[in-house]
Amino acid sequence: MSEQFDASRPIYAQLVERLKAKILAGTYPPGGHLDSVRDLAAAAGVNPNTMQRALAQLEAEGLVRTERTNGRFVTEDTELIEQLRAEAARNMAAEFLEKMRSIGYTPQQTTELLERWNETEGEQHE
């Protein structure tokens, strides 16, 4: 039921990341209605105040908006979502390249690996 959390970082920060990922991936579609804080907290097995804090953070970033009577909705600003998604992708790619570099792969070698990926690993997975 409850999610596992990285022990060394604040839970609310991890919730922000997870919620954001769900919005970027479209699990929570643009303009979609979000469950109540309590339900979201219960589903994640976390404190409602912590969940509240995470949602407030998303609201500050413009990904979520609150309607006084109807609850919370994912933003309809697809441009913002796209932009954040591109940003997130860039960050992850940078992180990945950094890791590859740490074991001696140049960006070029890494690209070659990725290009071959679909042919070799992809088949294995199917």
Next chain:
Amino acid sequence: MLKQLLKYEFKATKRLYFGLYLALALLSVVLGVTFRQEHALAHSTSFQNLQVILMIVYVSVILAIAVLCFVNTVQRFCRNLLGREGYLMHTLPVTETQLILSKLLTSMVWVLCSGLVGVVCITVMVSIGVLDAEVLGTLSWDRWKQLWQMLYEELGPEFWVAMVWTILINLARLASLILCVYAACMIAHQFKKQTMVAGILAFIGMNIVENQIDKLLGTNDAALFVDVTYKLVDVSNGSEGAPVMHYIAAAFGQGASCLFCFVFTVAIAAVYFCLTRWLMKHKLNLE
């Protein structure tokens, strides 16, 4: 809330009492039947032995009821309020007064019920043993009425007034006795070691004090008939000195002295009640 407390208090205690009452009632009937001499068996030794055994069982059940009345009074207070179950009882939204009253009233009702059941059962036993159709035929409602009239005329209204006072005073004494037990329990609760000894000593101590005051005032003399606490029953003559009671009786009559005795007993009960309540409110420590 007191009503709810009483409801659950009776619920918790009734099974034991009803079990014993039922046993006593059945035994009364059986014993009553054996008393009838018309059986051919009646004179055989084995039958007589059986009768003796039944008598012993009968007396044991009566004793068991008496013991239960006492033990249950102590236990319902100590266990239910000062033991594990106290976690529940003391977190209910009720006052200490309600808790103590619920225990007191329940105990009093059971003591009175037990007395009544005892009397009824013995009457039933004797009736079954002695009365047969012939005797029953001679009894009529008119005869009963005659008997009552005779009693009333013979004894006069003073008798009945005294009777009412006796009942009232003894009810107050019963309440005072039970509250004394509760106060002793609360005092014992203050001791970590030798709780039992402390409780018994507290009970004896409080009784000595109460008796000394009794003696000083002469309140014992007012109890006319049966006295539940087995104090001296002495209507005719005061002991040494001139206790307050005698002045009252001399100045205002017997009724006033009974009233004084009643008020005094109620006051003693109130002192025990307040002591119990204060200790429960300010000195409760469930460890």
Next chain:
Amino acid sequence: MSKVLTCEHLSKTYGKEKTALDNIDLSLDFGRIVGLLGPNGSGKTTLIKLANGLLQPSAGVLKIAGMTPGPETKEIVSYLPDADWLPDWMRVEELVNMFRDFYGTPSEAKAYIGFDAAKANEMLARLNIDPKARLKTLSKGNKEKVQLVLAMSRAAKLYLLDEPIGGVDPAARDYILNTIISNYSKDATVVISTHLIEDIEPVLDEAVFLKDGKIFAHRAVDDIRETEGMSVDAYFREVFKC
């Protein structure tokens, strides 16, 4: 009135030699889920019993919503003791009725007082507990579940749960924590005393660390994680290292 629980210079000694709580100052806000953490014998149970009026302070003051423990506070405090405390000859359904009789059903006007029997029955059904069973015939785990269901079905401003997850299986533990979360209200605070921190850590707002009868720390859980760079559980292990 702005605090649900306050302690000022609160001390409790048992006899002359044993000090269970030593000059504690503590205040808890409404709408929090608080972990009362500490090893055995650190004073957790003593503090909870003081708040319930089952123990009397040796010194200092303890107040519930501004009131000294008494019938008024007992209405707004729901208590789950760490030991068997219910009359075990009673049937589960009788216990439910008894709680309803004493605490009343929560009303619109006073939603923070009462006992929700329907909710209790629903939870009991969910946990597969036979309402007709007598308490003494239940297993230890089921007995604890019944006690917890009764405590959590109360409408209250302060829930004091002493070791609520000690004896139950992991599935029931999840259900219990979930109940605590879905029961959450801005007007009520839940205090959970335990030494099994890992399980309840994500559920907590703040943690109160008790050490030898003193308050060692009272901090927000995410604050501990942020500044110490470790979970509350790991922090606890470090603080109470033997």
